[in-house]
Amino acid sequence: MSIRRISLAAAFGVAAALVLSACGGTTAAPEASVSATPVQGGDLTFAVANDPISLNPSGTGSGNDTLYVTRQLVDSLLYQNPDTGALDPWLATSYESNADATEFTFTLRDDVTFSDGTPFTASNVKATFDDIIAAGALSQAVSSFVGYVGTDVVDAHTARVRFSSPNAAFPNSTASVALGIVGDATLAVPYDQRADGKAVVGTGPFTLKSYTKDTATVLAAREDYAWVPEALGNTGRARLDTVTFQIVPEAGVRTGSLTSDQVDVAGGVQPNDVASLEQSGYPLVWRANPGITFGLSSNLSHPVVADLAVRHAISAAIDAETVRDTALNDYFAVATSSLAQSTPGYADQSAAFGFDPDKAAELLDGAGWSAGADGIREKDGQKLQLKLWWITNFGPNQTSLELIQQELKAVGIDLQLQSGPVPDFLEAQKNGDFDLVWGNLSRADGDVLRTTFSKSTTRYRIDDPTLEDLLQKQLTLSDASARDEVLAEAQARIASQYYQIPVHELTSIIGTRDTVHGVSLGADSRLDSLVAAWKQAD
Known part of the structure; x- marks a missing residue:
């Protein structure tokens, strides 16, 4: 067996060179009296x-x-x-x-x-x-x-x-x-x-x-x-x-x-x-939290959001910067990938995202969803109504989602918000009782993509051999640079398929x-x- 020694002080290699030291800190009280001992x-x-x-x-x-x-x-x-x-x-x-x-x-x-x-x-x-x-x-x-x-x-x-x-x-x-x-x-x-x-x-x-x-x-x-x-x-x-x-x-x-x-x-x-x-x-x-950014993830077992055009349209209808500015503050970054910027292996995918309601309307038209009398789109007698689950453990979630709800309604999507405590949220995910989920997951390693989106672990019912190969391949690479390259490909695949639509990072x-x-x-x-x-x- 070939053994190679890992120095604990350098075990993160190139991945540790990300902006970890700039991810957070302490803002001290202006005139705090601090004991020396x-x-x-x-x-x-x-x-x-x-x-x-x-x-x-x-x-x-x-x-x-x-x-x-x-x-x-x-x-x-x-x-x-x-x-x-x-x-x-x-x-x-x-x-x-x-x-x-x-x-x-x-x-x-x-x-x-x-x-x-x-x-x-x-x-x-x-x-x-x-x-x-x-x-x-x-x-x-x-x-x-x-x-x-x-x-x-x-x-x-x-x-x-x-x-x-x-x-x-x-x-x-x-x-x-x-x-x-x-x-x-x-x-x-x-x-x-x-x-x-x-x-x-x-x-x-x-x-x-x-x-x-x-x-x-x-x-x-x-x-x-x-x-x-x-x-x-x-x-x-x-x-x-x-x-x-x-x-x-x-x-x-x-x-x-x-x-x-x-x-x-x-x-x-x-x-x-x-x-x-x-x-x-x-x-x-x-x-700033590493890991999966706050965003919308789709349940691919539900036919409506299984359509890439619909997922792309949802993304184009969301103005992430306005959501951040309305619900949060400058401590929180607008998300540019499924991974937060402080995560080893992060790669910018902002080119795949951007607020474009006209593009959203065009995509929905092309997918056969036509505006109904009440403005909500319909197809084959079915309203374009989506159920989104979210957890009540972070106050700004409601403000963010109510704004996203308005933005989606503007392009003809009726977003129904379903909230509850963590146990209820987990049960809904387990049972597949959702079209979309709003949430994040903090972890300081890019492998969080696998634990979130892999076919073997996901509750989003994703079955994508291309993505699966990338998520499993990154596990095989001990070299940090090579692993980061594969993680970047995985993020690009997630972005191109709009499996997750990133909105903002968590702090x-x-x-x-x-x-x-x-x-x-x-x-x-x-x-x-x-x-x-x-x-x-x-």
Whole structure:
């Protein structure tokens, strides 16, 4: 077997040279009084919009708010540095890949323990990964294991993960929360009974103190934690004593709770609250999200949107810049591809898109859709009425979609908006009860195209051999430049077929009191480990 050594500091290669360092930051309070020395101890209250639903790290929860919590409970083999994009050591000190990216050998730390005191070994890596495979569709992480053959316990501190086909994206996947390593006590509990978190035993800096559904999740610091990724700037135990993730569904109430000092941090700050928080001296932590951009994706099993002309017409009818300017602000970029600009492998596809309502009308005319008496087009007695599903977990979604609804109506398309919480949205996708979906997916690797649009994983019912070949080919390429070229081709194919119509990118924004420090967003623009966060005394 041919083995080549991967330097963790350079594992992202050319892909890391994207504008990752310019993707986000912190806007400090103008006259904040900052203590020179971090304070040990204290309790942090963090307002989030959604109940986690499941605290099982690899399970399906409510999106970012779930991952904010579970990131504190489990560690990953590798840490993706948000400033450089490099894969740094965490539970693994290094890794090796064979020449065709079908085997990855991880050398593990020998001083790590789980929260129940049991030692972390290669057997835990194998057991965690095998558990994800056994869970199948119940796990959000299973798509990272395409071609998984198994994990070999070479010795107590060496694990080799084997695939039947190349999987060049796997090292990056190991940095995700979903592949966080759990202990034997967790795996002894049936997969579908771990949602309340009582069974979650991880190596993370915090443990679960209590979970009250739709109210709060309270975490307590581990006294013996001592394996922090260097980039996080702490050498051991979390500085905070406890962290309470308080459920506050309404964005305005979260902001109000922050400005009235009822909470220390507010997640999911909405664009219309940014200016007031900045002017009032509340620091913002923000980062442009990598991954799939916000846009409209079609259900190809439905005949109307299975027609390329209709999908193209929908795209031409949407003025993405006006949507961004109306619903958002300059923190958010107009999307120019299915991938956001901060994603390794991004390629500009803006030539395929552009606001042209006359072109939209021409395409619909050519496809046999004629204007009816009420302005809505008809064909063979059927109205051009499309059902779009969206999630209510990001405030500007409604404003964006109501404007898009008006723009489509102007060319004769009746867009019916169907919204709901994350579980309802996921169920609709699973059942195919939609023509279009509005959404995004944050991940700091171009392989997110495969997990979103591949025939084997998509819920959009896409069956496109050309696209499928590209999505699978990029997994075989360890060379970053070569892989980026294939990812660019895949984006071009998605754009040319209008499988996804990109509208705007997402930026994650967190508001904090000026007494809070060390809260940061990771490479995927989700909350990073809070091991280095601290509070000044009031």
